Amino acid sequence: MQTVNRWTLLGSLLLSLAPVLAHGQNSGTGSGYHTPRGNFTAAEQRGHGIYLRYCVGCHGVLGDGEGETGPYIDPKPRNFIAATFRCRSTPTGTLPTDQDLESTIERGIVNSNMPSWRPTSVQDRRDLVAYIKTFSPRWKTEKPGTPIEIPAEPEVTAERIKSGQALFQKLECWKCHGAEGRGNGPSAETLTDDQNRPIKAFNFHDGTRFKCGSTDRDLYKIFMTGLDGTPMPSFADNVKPDEAWDLVFYLRTLQPMHTKAKAIAEQLGLRPINPGAGPGGQAQEKGEGESAPRVSEGALPRASSQAAEVQSASTESKPSVAPDSGSTGAQGNSPNPVVAQSPEVQPTPEAKPAVAAGSGGAEGGTGAVNPPAAQPSQAEPAPESTPGATVTGGGKGASSAVNPPADLTVRPTSRLSRTPAANHTAQRLSTIRRLPAVELRQLAVTDKPGGLSIELMLSGPVLPQLSKLDSPGRVVMDLPNTVTVMPQHRIAVGKDGAKAVRVGMDGQVPPTTRVVVDLTRPLTYEMVPGSDNSWILELRAAPGNK
Amino acid sequence: MALRFPRSVWAAILLAFVVVGSLRNAVAIPAFARKYGLPCSACHEAWPKLNSFGQTFKDNGYQLMNDRDEPIWQNPSYWPIAMRVTPHWHYESAGHQTVDNPADPTGLPIDKTINTSGFDLTGIDILTGGTLAKNISFLLVPSIESDSGTVGFESANVRFDNLHGSPWLNVKFGKFELDGPLSEKRMMSFSNVGGSYLYFHFVPLGDTNDFTFGENQLGVELMGHSLDDHTRFALSMVSSTNGNLGLAGGRSYDGYVHVSQGFMAGNLGLQRVGAYFLSGMRPTFFLTSGGEPIPGTGQGNRSFYRAGAYASIYLGRFDVTGVFQRASDNVFLANGGLPGVAANNPGALPAGAQGAMWDTGTIEAHYTYSPKLFFLTRYELARMRRQPVAGFAPSDFGNADVVTVGYRYYPFMHSRAGLAWHQEFATELTKHTSDTGLNQRTSSYFMGFDFAF
Numbered sequence: 001m002q003t004v005n006r007w008t009l010l011g012s013l014l015l016s017l018a019p020v021l022a023h024g025q026n027s028g029t030g031s032g033y034h035t036p037r038g039n040f041t042a043a044e045q046r047g048h049g050i051y052l053r054y055c056v057g058c059h060g061v062l063g064d065g066e067g068e069t070g071p072y073i074d075p076k077p078r079n080f081i082a083a084t085f086r087c088r089s090t091p092t093g094t095l096p097t098d099q100d101l102e103s104t105i106e107r108g109i110v111n112s113n114m115p116s117w118r119p120t121s122v123q124d125r126r127d128l129v130a131y132i133k134t135f136s137p138r139w140k141t142e143k144p145g146t147p148i149e150i151p152a153e154p155e156v157t158a159e160r161i162k163s164g165q166a167l168f169q170k171l172e173c174w175k176c177h178g179a180e181g182r183g184n185g186p187s188a189e190t191l192t193d194d195q196n197r198p199i200k201a202f203n204f205h206d207g208t209r210f211k212c213g214s215t216d217r218d219l220y221k222i223f224m225t226g227l228d229g230t231p232m233p234s235f236a237d238n239v240k241p242d243e244a245w246d247l248v249f250y251l252r253t254l255q256p257m258h259t260k261a262k263a264i265a266e267q268l269g270l271r272p273i274n275p276g277a278g279p280g281g282q283a284q285e286k287g288e289g290e291s292a293p294r295v296s297e298g299a300l301p302r303a304s305s306q307a308a309e310v311q312s313a314s315t316e317s318k319p320s321v322a323p324d325s326g327s328t329g330a331q332g333n334s335p336n337p338v339v340a341q342s343p344e345v346q347p348t349p350e351a352k353p354a355v356a357a358g359s360g361g362a363e364g365g366t367g368a369v370n371p372p373a374a375q376p377s378q379a380e381p382a383p384e385s386t387p388g389a390t391v392t393g394g395g396k397g398a399s400s401a402v403n404p405p406a407d408l409t410v411r412p413t414s415r416l417s418r419t420p421a422a423n424h425t426a427q428r429l430s431t432i433r434r435l436p437a438v439e440l441r442q443l444a445v446t447d448k449p450g451g452l453s454i455e456l457m458l459s460g461p462v463l464p465q466l467s468k469l470d471s472p473g474r475v476v477m478d479l480p481n482t483v484t485v486m487p488q489h490r491i492a493v494g495k496d497g498a499k500a501v502r503v504g505m506d507g508q509v510p511p512t513t514r515v516v517v518d519l520t521r522p523l524t525y526e527m528v529p530g531s532d533n534s535w536i537l538e539l540r541a542a543p544g545n546k
Numbered sequence: 547m548a549l550r551f552p553r554s555v556w557a558a559i560l561l562a563f564v565v566v567g568s569l570r571n572a573v574a575i576p577a578f579a580r581k582y583g584l585p586c587s588a589c590h591e592a593w594p595k596l597n598s599f600g601q602t603f604k605d606n607g608y609q610l611m612n613d614r615d616e617p618i619w620q621n622p623s624y625w626p627i628a629m630r631v632t633p634h635w636h637y638e639s640a641g642h643q644t645v646d647n648p649a650d651p652t653g654l655p656i657d658k659t660i661n662t663s664g665f666d667l668t669g670i671d672i673l674t675g676g677t678l679a680k681n682i683s684f685l686l687v688p689s690i691e692s693d694s695g696t697v698g699f700e701s702a703n704v705r706f707d708n709l710h711g712s713p714w715l716n717v718k719f720g721k722f723e724l725d726g727p728l729s730e731k732r733m734m735s736f737s738n739v740g741g742s743y744l745y746f747h748f749v750p751l752g753d754t755n756d757f758t759f760g761e762n763q764l765g766v767e768l769m770g771h772s773l774d775d776h777t778r779f780a781l782s783m784v785s786s787t788n789g790n791l792g793l794a795g796g797r798s799y800d801g802y803v804h805v806s807q808g809f810m811a812g813n814l815g816l817q818r819v820g821a822y823f824l825s826g827m828r829p830t831f832f833l834t835s836g837g838e839p840i841p842g843t844g845q846g847n848r849s850f851y852r853a854g855a856y857a858s859i860y861l862g863r864f865d866v867t868g869v870f871q872r873a874s875d876n877v878f879l880a881n882g883g884l885p886g887v888a889a890n891n892p893g894a895l896p897a898g899a900q901g902a903m904w905d906t907g908t909i910e911a912h913y914t915y916s917p918k919l920f921f922l923t924r925y926e927l928a929r930m931r932r933q934p935v936a937g938f939a940p941s942d943f944g945n946a947d948v949v950t951v952g953y954r955y956y957p958f959m960h961s962r963a964g965l966a967w968h969q970e971f972a973t974e975l976t977k978h979t980s981d982t983g984l985n986q987r988t989s990s991y992f993m994g995f996d997f998a999f
Contacts, residue, residue: 046813052587053585053587053588053917054584054585054587054588054599056585057583057584057585057588057960057961058583058584067583068583068585068960068961069583069584069961070583072583072621073583108610108611108612109612110612110613111612111613111614112612112614113582113583113610113612113614114612115582115603115610115611115612116610116611116612117599118602118773118774119597119598119599119601119602119774119775119816120598120599121810121812121813121815121816122810123812123813124813207613209613
C-alpha cells in the first residue's frame with residue numbers, strides 16, 4: 001500500500017509539473033533554441049528559435065539569403081531584408097499578408113530548395129512569420145496590401161478556353177513562356193530575378209504545381225498579383241476578372257493533367273498560338289519604331305514590383321549587349337528596348353555604364369548608339385563624373401541632352417522622410433556589412449508644365465544608370481552602391497503618363513537601389529543632376545503621344 | 547524447481563547484450579544535409595533522433611517533394627556518402643559472474659563482480675542513401691565491425707515512393723529496420739547496457755527464438771502516410787532469418803503491422819499514439835546430414851508474437867515516449883535451450899513446460915535544451931507473465947530493470963558534418979539470474995566523441 005501511494009504521489013507530481021514545463025518554454029514546438037527576450041514579442045522569440053533550427057542554413061542569420069548554403073542553392077533563398085515576396089494574395093509591390101507567408105512556408109516552393117514545412121505546427125509557422133517580419137523595416141512602416149478579390153470560378157467552356165488562348169497571345173505571355181507554354185519563349189533565356197540571377201520561365205508542361213500553389217485559384221492569383229522578385233508582372237490592370245479565369249482555363253490545357261479544360265481543348269483540336277499572327281504577333285513584325293511592343297494602357301500588364309524590375313531590366317537589356325546590337329537604328333524585330341545614348345555624352349570608359357539613356361516611348365531611338373545597359377552589379381560609382389553629366393532619353397531619336405535649368409524649383413507633392421526603421425536598414429546594410437553605401441533619403445514627385453519631375457535626394461554622389469523597359473513601359477534608374485532609407489516604396493502618381501514610382505533594393509553587396517517609374521503612355525525622359533548630390537528625372541510626353 | 551542452463555547459455559546471453567550494444571548504426575546522414583543545405587537540426591531534434599520534419603522526409607523516401615530530389619539536380623561532384631564512428635572510453639561492471647576461483651582453479655567456481663574499462667571504438671557505419679530517380683530511393687549501410695574488421699550490411703534497400711502519386715503507397719524491398727515506435731538505429735544512448743532497447747531484445751533465459759526487433763530484417767514493406775505524416779501505417783513481410791544473409795534459418799515469414807496517428811497539440815508539438823503487432827514462426831530443428839544441420843532446412847516451425855502500444859508526448863522541448871509490449875513464444879521456442887527440445891521430440895520438454903509470456907515497458911524522456919544540448923533518461927522493465935515451465939519458482943526469475951541517463955553536446959550545427967560529446971550511464975538489474983540464483987547488476991559508463999561527416 002505504501003508503494004502504491006508513493007508511485008501515485010510521484011505520478012501526480014509529474015503530471016502537475018507538465019503544464020509548468022510546457023508553459024515555461026518559449027521555443028515553440030520544433031525549436032529548442034533559447035532566444036533573447038530583448039524587445040521581441042513572444043511570437044518573435046519563438047519564431048527566432050524556429051528560424052535557427054530550420055531556416056538559418058539557407059536564409060542566413062541576417063535574413064539576407066546568404067546562409068551557409070546560400071551560395072550553392074539555385075534558385076537563391078529569399079532575402080527577407082528586401083521584403084519582396086513572390087507568393088501573395090495582395091497587389092504587386094505591396095507586402096503580403098501573414099497568411100500568404102504562412103501558406104508559402106507550409107506549401108514550400110516547387111522547383112526550389114524550399115521544402116514544405118507542413119510537419120511543423122500552425123503555431124510554429126505563425127511564430128516564424130512574426131520573426132521573419134523583423135528583418136525588414138518595411139513591415140514597420142507599411143501594412144500588407146489588401147488581398148485581391150477572386151470571383152467564383154465560372155464553368156469552363158470552349159469559348160472561355162479560346163478566349164484564354166487569345167489573351168495568352170495578346171498579353172504576350174509567349175515571350176517568356178513560349179507559344180506552347182514550355183518556358184522557351186524568345187525572352188526566356190535572358191530572364192533574371194530581382195538579384196540579377198538567371199531564372200527560368202515556368203514550363204506548363206512540367207508538373208501540375210506552381211511556385212505559389214496548385215489550384216485554379218492559385219493560378220488566377222499568380223497573374224493578377226504578379227510574382228514580385230521575378231519577371232512575372234501583375235495583369236490586374238489589364239485583365240478583367242472574368243478574362244483571368246479564361247486564361248486560367250487555357251493554361252490548364254497545357255499542363256500534364258486530366259482536367260475538363262484539357263478535354264475540351266482536345267475536342268476543339270486547340271493548336272498552339274502563332275506569335276506571328278494576331279495581336280501578339282505584332283511584336284514579331286519588323287520595322288522602325290516597332291522595336292518593342294507598344295506601351296499602351298490597357299494592353300500591357302502592370303509592372304510587378306520594384307524587384308521584378310531588376311530582372312526585367314536585365315532581361316530586356318541583355319540582348320543589346322550582343323555584338324550585332326551595337327549598330328545604329330532600331331532593334332528590328334527584337335522585343336528588346338532601344339537604349340539610346342545622348343550625343344552629348346561621350347562614351348568614355350568611365351561614363352559609359354552610367355550614361356545609358358533611352359526613350360520612354362515605344363518609338364525607338366533612331367540613330368542612337370546602343371551601349372550595353374549596365375547590370376547593377378557591374379556598376380561602379382563614378383562620383384567625379386556627376387557634375388554636368390546629363391542623361392537623356394527621347395521620343396523619336398535621342399534628344400539632345402539638356403543641362404539642368406539653373407532656376408529649377410522642386411515642389412514636392414510627395415516627400416518622404418527617414419524613419420527609425422529606415423535607419424535600421426541603413427545600419428544593416430552599411431554598418432553590419434561595413435559598406436559605405438550612399439543613402440537614397442527622399443524622393444519628390446513634382447508636377448511641372450508639360451510633364452513630371454522626380455527628384456532623388458541622396459546622401460552622397462552617385463551616377464545613376466538609366467534604362468527603359470517595355471511591356472509594360474517603365475523608366476528605370478539604378479543607383480549603384482545605394483541603399484534606400486525611405487519608409488515608402490511606392491508612390492502613386494496617376495497623371496502625366498506616369499502611374500507610380502517604386503523603389504526597391506536588390507539585396508546584393510554592394511547594394512543597388514532601383515527607382516522605377518511605371519508609365520501609362522510613351523514619355524521622353526532625361527536625367528539631370530540637381531544640387532547636393534540629387535538627381536532629377538524629367539518626364540515629358542513623347543511627340544505624337546500627348 | 548530451478549531451471550539450470552548450461553553456462554554457455556549465460557555467456558551467450560551476456561555476449562548478445564554486449565554485441566548488440568556495440569552494433570548500432572544510428573542513421574544520421576550528413577549526406578542529406580549536404581544535398582539539401584539544411585542544418586542537422588532541420589531533420590533531427592538532436593541527431594540522430596528525428597523530428598517530425600525529418601520523419602516526413604524519411605517517409606517520403608528521403609525526398610523533400612519539391613521536385614528537386616532527383617540526382618539530376620545535384621552537382622555532379624555530390625557523393626551521397628557519410629560515415630559515422632564513435633571513439634570512446636567506457637567502464638563495464640557485471641555483478642555475480644561465475645568465475646573459477648583464482649586461488650583454487652580446480653575447486654568450485656565463485657561469484658565475482660567483473661569490472662573493466664578502457665578506450666574503445668564503435669563500428670564504422672558508411673551511410674549512403676538518397677534517390678535514384680524521382681520517387682525511387684535507396685539506403686545502403688555497410689558497417690565495419692570494430693573488433694573483426696568484417697563488413698556487413700546493416701541496411702540495403704530500394705524503395706518505390708508515392709506509387710500512383712499517392713503517399714499511401716510506398717514499397718520498400720531489401721534489408722531495413724521495421725517501422726517501430728522507437729528506432730534502435732537512432733538511439734540516443736550508446737553504452738553496452740543502455741545501447742539497446744530491452745523490449746527489442748528481451749527473451750526468457752533459455753528461449754531460442756532469435757527474432758529481435760532491433761535487427762534490420764530482410765523482406766518487403768508497404769508503408770503509407772498522410773500528407774502531413776500524422777497518419778502512418780506499415781505492413782511488412784520479412785524472412786524468418788532475423789536479417790541474416792544466406793537463408794541459413796527457416797523458410798517461413800514474419801508479418802508485421804504498425805499503425806499510428808499523430809495530432810498537433812497547439813504549441814506543444816506533435817503527439818502520437820500507435821500500436822503494432824508482429825507474428826512469426828521459427829524452426830525448432832533442421833534436417834541433418836551426417837548429424838550436421840543443413841542450413842535453410844528449418845522444420846517444426848512454432849509461433850511467437852509481439853504486440854505493443856505506445857504514446858509519444860511532446861511538451862515543447864520535453865518529450866516522453868512510453869511503450870508497452872506483450873510477447874509470447876511457443877513452448878518449444880521458450881524451452882529450446884534445453885537439450886533435445888524440438889517439435890519432433892516433444893518428450894524432451896520438461897514437465898509443466900508451457901509457452902512463455904512476458905511484458906516489457908519503456909519510458910524514454912528527452913529534454914532538448916537546444917539542438918546542441920540534449921538530455922536523455924530511460925527506464926525499461928521486463929516482467930515474466932508466464933515462465934517457460936509452470937510452477938517455476940521464483941516467479942520473477944529473469945525480470946529485468948534498466949535505467950539509462952545521459953546527455954549529448956553538439957558544439958556546432960551546420961549542414962556539412964556533425965560532432966557530439968556523449969556521456970551516459972546505464973545500469974541493469976536482472977532477478978535471480980546468477981548461477982547461484984542471485985540478482986545480477988550490470989552497469990556501463992560511456993563517454994566519447996560521436997562524429998559523422
